[in-house]
Amino acid sequence: MPQHDVPEQQLHRREQVAGRRFDVADVVDVLQHWQAGRSDRQLSRSFGMGRNRVARITSAAETAGLTPGGAPLARQEWEQRVPELFRGRAVPRPGDGQDELSHVHDSIVAGLTASTVTTVWQRMHDEAGIHASLSTFRRYVRQNIRMVRPEDVTVRKEVTPPGEVAEVDYGRLGRWFDALDDRWRTVQAFVMTLAYSRMVFVQPVLSCDQSSWVAAHVAAFAFFGGVPAQIRLDNLKTGVLRADIYDPQLNRAYAELAVHSGTLLDPCRAGKPKDKPRVERNMPYVRDSFWSGRDFDRVRAMQDGAIRWCGGTAAHRPHGDLPGTVGEIFRRLEHPALRPLPADPFEIAHWATATVHPDCRVQVQRRFYSVPWTNVGKRVHVRVGEKLAHVYDGGTLIKTHLLRPGERHYLDLADYPEQKVAFLQRTPAWCRRRAAELGPAVQALVDELLAGPHPLACLRQAQGIVRLADVHPAAELDAACARALVADGSLRTVRNILALPRSAEETPHSSSAGAFLHGQQVLLTGTPS
Structure with a gap:
């Protein structure tokens, strides 16, 4: 059949046959027996190989100058000659990679001094042309060079006792x-x-x-x-x-x-x-x-x-x-x-670390808790349970708050400095205490304002009188309250007295107009009628 009439699939099959690869181990066995004087027919029957394939192997050896009956070659010498006889077509048999690697043992040892096993295999595969797989290479290294590394060993743990x-x-x-x-x-x-x-x-x-x-x-x-x-x-x-x-x-x-x-x-x-x-x-x-x-x-x-x-x-x-x-x-x-379950149910609490801010509060889970003012600036531990919130400074409990559903702000005025709390509260008791510090007249005026049947109705006036001490000396405020007690004793009167100049407040009022010494008739003499 002409070449152009051969189907493409059949041509491809022919090319595959023509380029068929030879296993190095098989070729070495054939050549060793061929060199001993056995014929191609005998070799074909012994190795189960086609006569044409045996003939191609022996003809390649004869072309290289080898003859049957000549000086016998060792198997390792044949393994080195075969790749040269069938360049590009002779490969090691799967499983014979150990023999191939043994020829480059020294190179492997030298490479492992500076590189990993995978890197050495890759370089020898690309540069030296070894055909052993990576797993075969690793197995060879373990068996002949590094043996077993400690990190490769798996220690099977003992059976754990029940419930442990x-x-x-x-x-x-x-x-x-x-x-x-x-x-x-x-x-x-x-x-x-x-x-x-x-x-x-x-x-x-x-x-x-x-x-x-x-x-x-x-x-x-x-x-x-x-x-x-x-x-x-x-x-x-x-x-x-x-x-x-x-x-x-x-x-x-x-x-x-x-x-x-x-x-x-x-x-x-x-x-x-x-x-x-x-x-x-x-x-x-x-x-x-x-x-x-x-x-x-x-x-x-x-x-x-x-x-x-x-x-x-x-x-x-x-x-x-x-x-x-x-x-x-x-x-x-x-x-x-297993150990028995606890008799009491466990309260699931949330622990957090927070900083005490200048307003004497810490914030945890969108809630605000006051702590004693002496802890401002400290990092404290907060335990938020189901019913109580505890604040710890190290291992010392410094504050406890009772939690209420839906409430976010927990404020205890006792956690603030006394003067700050008094200013924030401004209760009648605080007003009386502060008035006593400012003077007896201030105390008397505040007591008079808060002594009525409805003291809270006059609480704002009492607070205003006490706050005047922020802008006026205590002595002036006490004197103004003494004069206001003679009048109506109101906050407005005290403010008006303090607003007057000191000269007008201390000098009696006198008129500069002349006296009518000659009577009203003389004063009006000459006035047109």
């Missing part, structure tokens, strides 16, 4: 459309896993603040019907303020929960998910089995669905390490080992 450890963490579930607020929101999942039975508790939340974190723990203890002896947690700010494996600083509300429940909080190392592997492994399972493909109309329905899923689907799955399901092992072995 629970692992907790937050994990992202996904996006959820809130129909009430008409917007998309991110839903997080609080997950607590009991280490022995693998029993899991899940609570979807929209906020990851400390109140939600503590409330989720309380709900988890109620779901399990007991408290584990130890809780391993991540270094979340809702639980841990300062991450330190030897001396972690826990959130104060979270620490209160631990004391109330009788459990130990054990923060894990930062960036070490294997410290709490069971809850980390449960996160994808929760996201896939509980969350994916489901729709909820409100948060409460979401949380109720999570409780049903925990007691149903999650509890019915096989344990893996122990015979039986997760729920069976929990009910039979772990639940009896």
Whole structure:
């Protein structure tokens, strides 16, 4: 058939056959037996290879000047000659990469002194033309050069006793459309896993603040019907303020929960998910089995669905390490080992750090609380519970407020300096006390104003008289009040007296007009009628 009449697919097949690659190991085996004097037919039958393929291999060797029956070559010498005989077409057999890498062992050792395993493999693959895969290269390095590194070793932990450890963490579930607020929101999942039975508790939340974190723990203890002896947690700010494996600083509300429940909080190392592997492994399972493909109309329905899923689907799955399901092992072995729930319910409180402002108040969660004025400028700790708010200076309680529904401002005038409180109040008692300090006449006038049957009706006048001491000396005010007592004793009279010049106030009034000594007739003499 002419070349132009051959179908394109058949031509492509011919090109593939013509450019077929040879496995180095197969070629070496054929050439070693060919050099020993075996014919092409014998080689074809022994190796299960086509006679034409054997003929191409042996002809390439003869072209290179090799002859059967000549001086025998070692296998390593043949492995070095084969790539030259079939340049670009001889590749190592899969699994024979170890032999290929052994020839460049010294180069690998030299490269690893300055570069990583991946970098050395990439450079030798590009520059030296090695065909071993990266996994084969890593395996060769482990077995022949670096052996096993300490960081490559995984230590399997001992089986945790029942009721001993629970692992907790937050994990992202996904996006959820809130129909009430008409917007998309991110839903997080609080997950607590009991280490022995693998029993899991899940609570979807929209906020990851400390109140939600503590409330989720309380709900988890109620779901399990007991408290584990130890809780391993991540270094979340809702639980841990300062991450330190030897001396972690826990959130104060979270620490209160631990004391109330009788459990130990054990923060894990930062960036070490294997410290709490069971809850980390449960996160994808929760996201896939509980969350994916489901729709909820409100948060409460979401949380109720999570409780049903925990007691149903999650509890019915096989344990893996122990015979039986997760729920069976929990009910039979772990639940009896949990510590009993506290007799008194836990009060979920919010702790915050605030600065006392010049108005003697601190602000926490959009509420304002007054504290003693001597603490202005200090950083104090505020604990806001369900009924009471406590303010601490270090470990000392300095103020307590009784909370009332709907109220935002909690002011106690006793927290302010005495002179400031007196000025703000201006009560009748304060007016009398201040008047006594200004003088006896001021005190008498104020007592007269407030002595009537309706003292509050004259309270403004008494306050005005006392305030005159801000612009007039006390002696002048007392003298003016003494003169006003002779008259009507009002605030206006006291102001008018103080407004007069000192000369007019002290000199008696006299007229400069002449006296009528000759009588009225003489005065009017000569006046036109």
